[in-house]
Amino acid sequence: MIELIFVIVILGVLASIAIPKLNATRDDAENVKIAAALRNGTNEMITYLLAQGQVDSNFSTMSKVLATLESSGLATMHNYNMKLISGTVSDCIQIDLNATTLNEMYITYANTSDSSCNGLQALIKTTNYNMKIRGTNVIY
Helix, strand or coil: CHHHHHHHHHHHHHHHHHHHHHHHHHHHHHHHHHHHHHHHHHHHHHHHHHHHCCCCCCHHHHCHHHHHHHHCCCEEECCCEEEEEECCEEEEEEEEECCCCCCEEEEEECCCCCHHHHHHHHHCCHHHHCCECCCCCCCC
16 A cells, blocks of 8 residues: 555656646747748748738738637737737737838837747747838839
């Protein structure tokens, strides 16, 4: 009986170590999914711009991948603005199209101590998304 109690205690200790690691892995996988969707969505936005000659006020109109992020609750979109949600932070990364000139895409990061949000911010570097969007002309 004592041996069984020891086995249960050992399993409890192992579970208390494994469960936080599992949650961290789940957060990391979610962040990689968001980063990949943003990368693919950016490509779709460029394709939309080339095909239509203009940008739309809603990111989900320009990209089905970004629309999927919104429908799954990982992003919110409204009037040239998209906010990526990670962990407990509802505006972990904010992406704005300059609504006046539709000239550039701005990416800003929330200042937070949330580890999931910080992980997403580390995955999405502004140097990877430094494209300029021009209204009816594409300038390389």
